Structures are given as structure tokens and as C-alpha cells.
Amino acid sequence: MHNAEGKIFQPYGAELLGPLIGSCQNGETLKLDVRALSPLLIPLKPLRDGTPIIAIDVSSIRLGETETGILCAIRGTIVSNKNRRYRYLRIGPFPFHLTEENKKEILIPLEQDSSTQPRALTLQETPGHLCNIIERWIQMGVSCSASGSVILWDGSLAAGTAGDPINVVSQILKTARENSNSVSSFAKATNIRFLGKRITDLVLRHKPPCLFEVEDLPLSISKTANLLGKIHVAKLSAGGYPFRVDIDRALDCEDRIMAVQRLLGNELIFQGYPETLRLAHIFSTFTANDVIGIQRFITQKYGLKVIMRPSIRKTLFGPFGTGYED
Amino acid sequence: MRLFKKAGNTIHILSFPGEDVAKGGYLIIEDHKAEKAMISQVIDIQFANVPGVMEELLREPGSEDSIQGEEIDPLDIMSQILYIQDARLLVCKIYGTIEDGKLRLENSWLPSRAHSTIRKLPTEALIKLAGITKGFPINLGETQETSPIIIDACELDGKLNIVTGKKGTGKSHLSKLLVLGLVEHGATVAVLDLNGEYTNLGLTPDGDKNEYYDHIRVLAPGKNFKVTLAHASLYVVMRILTYAMELPGTSSREFRHIWRFLDEQNMLTLHELGEAIKRWQCNQHVKDAMFSRYYTLAHSNFFTDNMAEAVDFETLLRKTDVNGGGAVVINLSDTSPSDRQIVVEYVLAKLQESLSQWRIRAVFLFAEEAHLYLRETYWDDIVTRMRHFGVFTTFITNQPDTIRENIYRQADNVFLFNFINERDLEIIARAAKVDAETAISIVRDLPPHHCLALGRVVNDFPIVVKVRPLNIRTMGQTRLFFTEKRTNKIVG
Numbered sequence: 113m114h115n116a117e118g119k120i121f122q123p124y125g126a127e128l129l130g131p132l133i134g135s136c137q138n139g140e141t142l143k144l145d146v147r148a149l150s151p152l153l154i155p156l157k158p159l160r161d162g163t164p165i166i167a168i169d170v171s172s173i174r175l176g177e178t179e180t181g182i183l184c185a186i187r188g189t190i191v192s193n194k195n196r197r198y199r200y201l202r203i204g205p206f207p208f209h210l211t212e213e214n215k216k217e218i219l220i221p222l223e224q225d226s227s228t229q230p231r232a233l234t235l236q237e238t239p240g241h242l243c244n245i246i247e248r249w250i251q252m253g254v255s256c257s258a259s260g261s262v263i264l265w266d267g268s269l270a271a272g273t274a275g276d277p278i279n280v281v282s283q284i285l286k287t288a289r290e291n292s293n294s295v296s297s298f299a300k301a302t303n304i305r306f307l308g309k310r311i312t313d314l315v316l317r318h319k320p321p322c323l324f325e326v327e328d329l330p331l332s333i334s335k336t337a338n339l340l341g342k343i344h345v346a347k348l349s350a351g352g353y354p355f356r357v358d359i360d361r362a363l364d365c366e367d368r369i370m371a372v373q374r375l376l377g378n379e380l381i382f383q384g385y386p387e388t389l390r391l392a393h394i395f396s397t398f399t400a401n402d403v404i405g406i407q408r409f410i411t412q413k414y415g416l417k418v419i420m421r422p423s424i425r426k427t428l429f430g431p432f433g434t435g436y437e438d
Numbered sequence: 439m440r441l442f443k444k445a446g447n448t449i450h451i452l453s454f455p456g457e458d459v460a461k462g463g464y465l466i467i468e469d470h471k472a473e474k475a476m477i478s479q480v481i482d483i484q485f486a487n488v489p490g491v492m493e494e495l496l497r498e499p500g501s502e503d504s505i506q507g508e509e510i511d512p513l514d515i516m517s518q519i520l521y522i523q524d525a526r527l528l529v530c531k532i533y534g535t536i537e538d539g540k541l542r543l544e545n546s547w548l549p550s551r552a553h554s555t556i557r558k559l560p561t562e563a564l565i566k567l568a569g570i571t572k573g574f575p576i577n578l579g580e581t582q583e584t585s586p587i588i589i590d591a592c593e594l595d596g597k598l599n600i601v602t603g604k605k606g607t608g609k610s611h612l613s614k615l616l617v618l619g620l621v622e623h624g625a626t627v628a629v630l631d632l633n634g635e636y637t638n639l640g641l642t643p644d645g646d647k648n649e650y651y652d653h654i655r656v657l658a659p660g661k662n663f664k665v666t667l668a669h670a671s672l673y674v675v676m677r678i679l680t681y682a683m684e685l686p687g688t689s690s691r692e693f694r695h696i697w698r699f700l701d702e703q704n705m706l707t708l709h710e711l712g713e714a715i716k717r718w719q720c721n722q723h724v725k726d727a728m729f730s731r732y733y734t735l736a737h738s739n740f741f742t743d744n745m746a747e748a749v750d751f752e753t754l755l756r757k758t759d760v761n762g763g764g765a766v767v768i769n770l771s772d773t774s775p776s777d778r779q780i781v782v783e784y785v786l787a788k789l790q791e792s793l794s795q796w797r798i799r800a801v802f803l804f805a806e807e808a809h810l811y812l813r814e815t816y817w818d819d820i821v822t823r824m825r826h827f828g829v830f831t832t833f834i835t836n837q838p839d840t841i842r843e844n845i846y847r848q849a850d851n852v853f854l855f856n857f858i859n860e861r862d863l864e865i866i867a868r869a870a871k872v873d874a875e876t877a878i879s880i881v882r883d884l885p886p887h888h889c890l891a892l893g894r895v896v897n898d899f900p901i902v903v904k905v906r907p908l909n910i911r912t913m914g915q916t917r918l919f920f921t922e923k924r925t926n927k928i929v930g
Contacts, residue, residue, distance in 0.1 A: 191507075200507030205515050391505065394497045400490030405519030412518075 113414060116178055116209035121416035123176035123407045152329075154369055156321040156348075160377035165193040166254055167264040169392035170247035172239055175407055178416070181211030184239040185406050188250045189396035192261075193379060193388045200395050203250065205402065207410050210238045219245065244276055248284060255288035255295070262375050263288055264389045265297040269341025269358035278338045285340055285360050294371035295360045297341060298389055302356040304333050304343065311345050312354040320347040320384070323357070323372055342368060348376060352384025439556035441467060442527070447545050447873070449478050451528040451556060452486055455521055459483065459528055460582050462880050462890070462902035464559040466536075469549040474537045476549055477559060478530035479900060481879045486525035494523060531876050533899055541567055543898075561585060561901060568897040576619030578612075578891070579906035587903050589895040591623045594802065597894060598821050598848055599832040600841060602866065603855020608887040610635050612853055612905050613804055613834045617765050620802050621653050624763035626755055628789065629804040630782060630811070634771030636804075638911035648909055653764035657749065659773050659781040660739035666748045667741060668706045672697050674787040679731055681813050682779040689727040692720050696728075707743040708736055738777040740784070751785065752792045759799055770811070782811045786824075793827040800828035808833050809840035817841075821848050838865045851893035853903075856884040872900050 170188040177183065187204035208218065215238045233241055254263060271281035288295045304311050306329045315324050324345040331343070341358030348355075359368040380387040398406075411418060439457055443450040449467070453459055459480055467476040485491075499505045509516060532545035561581035565571055565588075574591035581587050594616065601609045601616075614636060617627050629636045640647060640654035657663035667675065672694065679685040679693060696714045700706045715728045735741055742748050758764040768785060770778050792798045803820075805812070812820075820831050833841055839861070846852070846868075854877060857863050863882065867874035872892050880890050880902065891901050 191505075198505040200505060201510065202507065203510045205511070206513070207515070395507075397493075399493040401488050401494045401522055402490065402519050404488060404490075405522045406515055408522060409513070409515045409518040413513075 113207055113209050113410065115211065115214055116181075116183065116410070116416060117414045118416070121176055121178055121183065121407075121411060121418050123411075123418060152325055153315070153318055154323040154325065155319075156323055156369070156373050156376055158321070158377035159370065159373040161374065162195055163374040163378050164258065164261040165264065165375060165379045165386065165388045166258055166261050167191045167266075167386065167388040167392040168247070168251055168254055169266045169389065169396045170243055170250065171393075171396040171398055172243040173398040173403060174239065175207065175403060175410070178209065178211075180213070181209055182235060182239060183410065184208050184210065184242075185398065185403075186239075186243050186246050187396050187398065188246055189392045190250065190254060191388045191392040191395065192258075195378075196380065198388065198391060200391065202395050205398070205406055206246075207406055208239070208242060210235060210242070218242065248276070248280055252280075252284045252287065255284050255291065255293060258288075258293055259291040261293045262371055262378070263293050263295045264375075264386055264392075265295065266300075266389060266393065267297055268299050268302075268339075268356070269295070269297050269360065270338060271340050272338035278340070281340055285362060289360065289362060294363055294367060294374075295341075296371060296375070297358045298385065299356040299358070300385075304331050304356065306331055311343075312356060315345050315347045315354045318347060320350050320352065321376055322347050323369065344368075344372075346372060346384075348372075348384045348386075349381045352381065355384060439465070439528070441549060441551045441554050441556060444532075444548055447532045448875075449476070449530045449532055451478075451530060453483075453526045453528050455524045459526075459558060461883060462900075463582055464533075464561060464564050464899075465528070465530060465556055466559040467549045467554050467556050469554045471550060471553050472547070474535055474547060474549070476532055476545070476547075477534045477536065477541075477564070477899075478532045479876065480528045480530050481876045482529040484527045484529065486527045488522055488525060491523055494519070529875075529879075531873060536567070561587070564899060564901075568899050570895070570897050570899075570901075574623045576616065576622075577906060578615065578903050580904045582902050582904070584904075587891075587901060589891070591620060591625070593851065593894040594620065594830065594832075595625075595800075596825070596830055597850035598825065598830070598845070599851040599853070599893075600846065600849045601832060601834045601853045601855075601889075602838045602841070602857075603836065603853075603881075603884075603889065604857050604859070604862070605836050606886065607855035607884070608889070608905055609834050609836065609853075609855055610806065611887065611908065612855075612889060613806070613832065614639060614910065615905060615908055616832065617802075617804055618650055618908065618910075621650060621763050621765050625802050626759045626763055626798065626800070627765040627802045627804060628755070628785065629765055629767045630785070630806060630808070631767050631769050632771065632806045632810060634769045635806070636765070636767045637769050639765060639767065641911040642909055643911050645911060650765075650910075653758075653762070654767065655754065655758070655764060656767045656769055658769045659777065661772075662749070663768065663781075664740060664742040664744075664748050665751065665784065666706075666743065666745060667708060667711065669748060669750050669752075670741070670784065670788075671791065672701070673791055674784060677787040678735070678780050678783045681816075682776075682783040683731045683734060685731050686727060688721075689724045689731075692718065692724050693728055693731075708741050709743055712736065734776065735780070738780050740777060740781055751788050752797060755789075755792065755798045755801065775810070778811045779813070783813075786816065786820075786829075789829055790824055790827055793824075793829065798828075800830065803829050803831045804834065805831060806834045807837075807840075808835070809837070817845055821845055838862050843868060849893065851891070851895045854881045854884075854890040854892065855888070856886065857881050876900055 168190050172184055172186045175183040175185055185205040185207045190201045192199050212235055251265060271278040285295055302312060311326050315322060326345055327343045340361055342361050344357045344359060345354050346357040359371060375386060410416060440452045442452045461480055461483055463480050465478050465480060535542050535544045560583055562585035571588040572590040575588045576591050578587050578589055601613055603609050617629060620627050637656045640651035642648045680690060696718055700710055700714055712732055715732055754766060758766060773781060789801055835841060854866060863878045867877045887905050889903050889905060891903050
């Protein structure tokens with residue numbers, strides 16, 4: 113952040129701010145007789161054995177820009193649930209000033225895999241990449257320190273993209289297994305389709321709780337994606353939503369099912385989603401109040417001069433000019 | 439503090455934790471470039487509408503929540519986030535502008551958001567600036583910053599004042615303070631004391647004589663306050679008969695004839711009056727009407743033929759004036775409602791008569807819960823005609839709707855104590871000498887013994903006053919059944 117000292121700072125309006133990670137798109141679906149897929153369905157029985165549930169989530173937010181770069185902040189949260197007693201550890205927020213000049217300097221020391229090439233990233237991609245690095249760093253910490261737990265991540269267990277090097281994610285999962293943990297990830301949205309139908313729609317008519325192993329089906333997933341988890345669709349509660357759930361591929365089938373059953377038995381499932389993961393998301397997310405507070409902090413601490421550049425979008429399109437300035 | 443918004447005479451200021459500003463306090467907004475400063479009063483303190491606060495509060499675990507946790511925040515950014523959460527919006531009313539060191543009642547200019555500095559204006563400084571304390575000081579008590587607030591008795595002179603607030607907030611206490619303040623400066627004060635609260639103004643809390651003792655005269659109608667018909671005069675008695683006893687016109691005419699007859703014969707006594715009515719040749723209905731009023735007068739015990747026990751009210755007021763001022767307290771607490779009207783009518787008519795003939799200078803009249811004894815037409819009379827004669831009234835009431843809106847409008851000074859009832863607040867807001875928002879917002883939160891002083895006494899700068907205690911024996915406290923002893927349960 114020190115490289116931002118005394119610079120001109122154009123803060124983003126708190127109400128326009130959104131997370132850096134994009135959302136999924138909806139698509140047309142085809143009619144499919146889901147009854148034909150019933151043999152792939154695994155009914156679940158909750159296993160209440162006191163297994164701790166630990167969830168991790170990391171959020172990032174753009175705070176504004178300077179003449180030379182982007183200001184963003186990242187915050188991570190770990191929430192644990194042992195016998196329905198929830199505790200959280202919130203790490204951050206950490207503000208960053210990312211420029212073309214310093215992005216390498218910031219990213220390389222944080223990378224757990226030195227083979228990644230941060231120079232290949234655009235400045236706009238850098239905050240997301242940084243967010244992934246910090247998320248993996250927290251996940252590694254949890255995998256090392258927890259034992260006999262069900263660890264929940266947000267998103268998927270796919271790796272191989274910038275910030276998610278396959279060997280780093282594999283190492284985290286390996287460490288987790290060595291400590292008798294099982295890692296699963298819950299994706300709030302998925303684009304994976306089977307015969308044009310979103311995979312989460314396949315279990316809509318099935319009685320919960322159930323798990324549906326879909327990986328052997330011909331899915332619309334990129335063959336280049338390094339899937340470190342087996343893809344499932346889980347419908348965990350009546351009236352709840354089905355979710356794509358990736359479970360550590362290195363676990364055998366029985367352990368994978370056991371992991372979900374332990375989650376069912378030891379966790380509060382609200383609308384089909386684990387409460388621990390929901391809390392992790394809530395605690396890490398930046399509110400508009402957070403953004404104003406962080407903007408104030410960096411303005412005071414680093415002597416930034418706040419300016420409000422005229423919005424080209426607003427100038428051109430009036431009330432129809434929404435979204436970030438490009 | 440930062441200037442946020444101005445609309446009309448309302449100004450919104452952002453304030454942050456640590457900038458301790460109280461409702462009712464004054465701020466000065468100094469625009470150094472414009473070389474002007476704006477004076478505004480904080481009438482409400484709200485949370486600033488910071489986006490995202492709802493989400494922030496919802497996710498913060500409360501003490502009773504099952505979720506607990508800790509923060510690793512090496513940069514201590516959370517303190518900034520909490521600081522923003524506690525940001526406040528001060529709603530202020532503009533009361534004037536200082537330019538070239540002079541105070542002007544102007545609020546049309548707009549101070550700069552970027553270059554203005556905002557700071558608290560101590561009420562003490564405002565009092566000095568507005569010239570509130572002058573020649574004849576009456577110490578009311580303290581301001582919110584505990585500096586003394588001293589008003590000028592001249593601002594009560596020739597003025598109409600109202601003291602109002604809900605029960606038990608200290609209205610009568612302030613009235614006593616004003617009475618004694620006026621007495622100190624040699625004024626003549628008449629108090630229509632409905633509940634006998636002013637009877638001990640001359641005594642200390644221990645029952646000893648205080649410094650006012652020689653200047654306080656308590657008159658109890660029917661006991662030490664009796665008058666003769668000769669002292670009363672036809673004008674006064676006719677007013678009693680007409681307004682307090684509703685004697686019809688024809689009967690009034692006959693009564694006047696009887697009075698003049700007795701006066702010519704030098705036989706103007708209560709006994710002779712009864713005899714004369716009995717003997718008078720007139721219509722029987724008229725005679726009956728006069729008789730019934732005569733009996734009411736005779737049985738009120740307020741009139742007497744015994745000169746030794748009679749009080750010449752006018753002489754008493756004149757003596758009070760000559761002897762350096764004092765308060766004549768008319769204790770109406772043991773007087774029946776019908777007799778009360780006779781006494782009040784007598785006092786007011788006598789005052790008007792004496793003042794109109796310049797036999798006394800001026801009288802400050804304090805009337806507690808006046809709606810219980812003042813006839814409808816008297817209100818306008820008091821605030822318009824009698825004021826010119828030299829009766830300067832202070833109405834004290836806990837029912838603001840008993841005072842008509844036009845009376846409020848003509849009031850020069852209003853002392854508002856706490857009100858919670860929406861209807862009461864609405865009434866005072868409509869009528870008080872300040873904008874409705876200020877009155878409602880400040881008065882609603884006033885603690886007991888605090889009032890909002892409005893009008894001439896504070897040079898039209900509303901000031902919250904903590905009324906000082908008095909060295910007198912209190913009588914205005916409500917009598918209670920459950921005293922400490924009585925609360926012991928009867929066992930067995």
C-alpha cells in the first residue's frame with residue numbers, strides 16, 4: 113500500500129461495488145426423463161458423530177483506482193462448527209494497491225507455486241488472482257491444523273487456472289487427507305450441463321437427502337479442467353436447493369458418501385446449504401459500510417487525495433449509464 | 439464535523455464519534471473565505487445513513503448469540519468501519535449569522551462545504567453574543583454545559599409568558615423562581631395559587647424565614663382575605679355579579695340602583711345590601727335573582743362588614759410597591775370552584791381598576807391552571823387590554839390545549855418543559871415561538887427540571903435550561919399514599 117502514498121484516489125461508490133468474482137449465466141434447458149438416471153442416485157443417512165465442520169470463504173472488493181493502479185481489499189473467514197457451537201476467525205481486511213509495476217512483486221512471494229507467471233495477468237485480473245492465492249493459503253492452514261473434520265470450500269475443486277495451480281490445490285487436499293479430513297466444495301451456481309440440462313436440475317424431483325454422482329455422464333465440462341474433486345449434485349434438505357458438490361477425488365467412494373453423511377448429521381442445513389459455509393460467506397463479504405471504512409482508512413493512512421472523476425457512462429447515457437467505468 | 443446539506447433554515451451536519459454534541463446545543467459554522475459564520479442549534483441527532491450498516495449489524499454476533507469469534511486485523515481497519523457506523527447526522531436550525539463581529543438574523547447564505555469549519559458554540563458565548571444577560575438579572579439555572587444562564591427581568595416586563603409541561607417536570611418551580619426573581623428587583627407580583635404551592639415562598643426548606651419572608655404575603659380567601667363592599671366598589675361587584683354569577687341585565691340594573699342608594703346613605707354593608715334587596719320594589723323574579731346572588735356572596739365568606747378583618751387589596755398592592763416589591767399569593771386551594779371565580783373576578787377587576795387609575799404601577803400576575811377559574815372572555819382581555827394597563831401575565835399549565843392558540847401566538851416568552859403526548863406536542867409546536875420541529879424534537883427529550891426557554895428572555899435563541907433549586911420550602915410536590923413506611927406489608 114505504501115506505493116499509493118499521496119496519490120490521487122478515485123473511490124468507487126459503495127452502492128455500486130460488487131465482488132470481483134463473476135456470476136453464472138442462465139441457459140435454455142432441454143426436457144429430460146430424470147427417472148432414467150435414478151440408478152446414479154445415492155440416498156443419504158445423516159451420521160451424527162460430532163465431526164467438526166469447517167468452512168472457508170474469502171471475499172475481495174475493488175475500492176477505487178489511482179493514476180497508476182487499482183485499490184482493492186481482501187478478507188478471509190474460517191467458521192467452525194463443533195457440536196453446533198459455531199466459532200469464526202476473520203482475517204483482514206487487507207488493502208492492496210496493485211499496479212503494473214508491483215503486481216509481480218506482490219504475487220510472487222505469496223504464490224505457493226513459483227511456476228505461475230503473474231506477468232501474464234492483466235491488472236484487472238490481478239485482484240481476483242490475489243484473492244485466490246489468499247484463499248488457498250487459508251485453506252492450507254486449515255488442512256494442516258484441523259483433523260478428522262469435514263472441510264467445506266466455496267466453489268469447486270477444479271484447479272489449473274491462474275491462482276489455482278494444480279499442484280498447490282493437490283497439496284492442500286493431500287495435507288487434509290493426511291490429517292483425516294475430507295474436503296468438499298459447494299458451488300452456488302454451475303454451468304455444467306448434461307444433455308443441455310443444468311446438472312442441479314437432475315435431482316429436482318428426488319427425495320432428499322440424496323447425492324447424485326454425475327461425473328460419469330457426458331457433461332458439458334471442459335476437458336482441460338483439472339478436476340481434483342468428483343462432481344456430484346447434492347440435495348440435502350426438503351425444500352432446499354440442489355448444489356454442485358465436488359468431493360476430494362482421492363477419497364474412495366465410501367469415504368465421499370460418508371463425508372456428506374457426516375455433514376448432514378452434524379451440520380444445520382438451511383435451504384440445502386451448510387450453515388457453516390453460509391456464515392463464512394456472510395462474515396467475509398464486504399458491505400458498503402466496510403468499503404467506506406476501508407476507503408477512509410487508506411485515505412488517512414496514505415494521504416490519498418480523493419477526486420471524483422466525471423462518469424463518462426453517466427455523461428453519455430444519463431440514468432442508463434450503470435456499472436463500472438472501463 | 440462536516441457540513442452535509444442545507445434546505446431552508448435546516449442544516450444537516452455529519453458528526454463523528456468523539457465529537458460530543460447534545461440536542462439543544464449550538465454550533466458555529468465558520469466560512470473563513472466568506473468571512474461569515476452561521477449559528478445553528480442541534481434539534482435532533484440521528485445515525486448517518488451509511489450504506490451497508492444493516493448488513494453489518496445483522497452479521498455482528500450479539501452477546502446472546504451462539505456464534506463467537508475473533509478478528510485478525512493487523513491494520514486495525516475494523517475501528518474505522520465501526521467509526522463510520524457510529525457517524526451521526528445532526529439536524530440543526532439556523533438562528534443567525536455573524537458578520538464583522540455582529541449578530542444578524544440572516545440565514546440565506548450558504549457556507550462552503552469544503553472550507554467551513556464547524557465547532558460547538560458554548561451557550562455561555564451565545565448568551566454574551568446575543569446580549570441575553572442585561573440590567574435586571576434573574577438566575578434561571580444552568581445551560582447544558584453547566585454555565586449559568588441569567589435572563590433580564592426587563593424581558594418579562596410588559597410581556598405575556600407561558601410556562602407549560604407535563605406534570606412533575608418542574609413548571610411551578612420555575613414559576614416560583616421567576617416570582618422571587620421579580621420580587622428581588624422590586625416588582626409587585628400577584629399569584630393566583632390554585633394548589634397552595636406558593637404559600638411557603640418566604641420559608642426555607644427547614645421552615646425558617648428566608649430572605650424573601652418580609653416580601654411575601656399569603657392571602658387565603660375567607661380567612662385572612664376578606665373585603666368590604668365599600669372597598670370593592672360598584673365596578674368590581676358588578677363584574678363579579680355579571681361574569682362570575684351571571685346576573686341577568688335587568689337584575690343588574692336594579693342592583694346598581696340599590697347600590698347607589700346605599701352608597702348615598704353611607705350604608706354600604708353586606709347586611710344593609712340584603713335588607714335593601716328585601717325591601718326593594720321590583721319584579722319578584724328580579725328580586726329572586728338578586729337574592730340568590732346576594733346569598734352566594736354572603737356565604738362565600740369573602741365579603742365582610744367587619745372593617746378590622748377586611749383587607750384593602752389595592753392598599754396592600756400599593757404598600758407592596760412602596761416597600762420595594764413583593765408577592766401577594768392568593769391561596770385558592772381551600773376555596774370552592776364558585777367562590778374561586780368570585781375571588782379571581784374580584785382580584786382581576788380590582789387590579790384593572792387600580793391600574794387604570796394609576797393608583798399602582800404595574801403587576802406581574804402568575805396564574806396557575808387558569809382555565810379552572812378564568813372565564814372565556816378574560817383570556818383575550820388579559821393579553822390585550824389588561825396588558826396595556828400594566829398586568830403582565832404568566833400562565834402556568836400542564837394542559838397546553840387549555841390555552842388558546844392566539845394566546846400562544848401573542849406570548850413573548852414560553853418556557854417549555856417535557857411533553858411526550860403527541861397531541862400536546864402538536865399544540866405547542868403550532869403555537870410556540872419557534873419552528874415546530876425544534877419545539878417537538880427538543881421538548882420530547884427534556885429531563886425533569888429542564889426547560890426550553892423561547893422568546894425575548896433568550897433573544898429568540900432557544901436555550902435548554904436546567905432550572906436551579908430554590909432555598910424555599912417546597913409545597914408543589916404531589917402527596918403520595920405509599921410512603922416508605924406504608925409499603926411495609928401487614929403480616930398475619
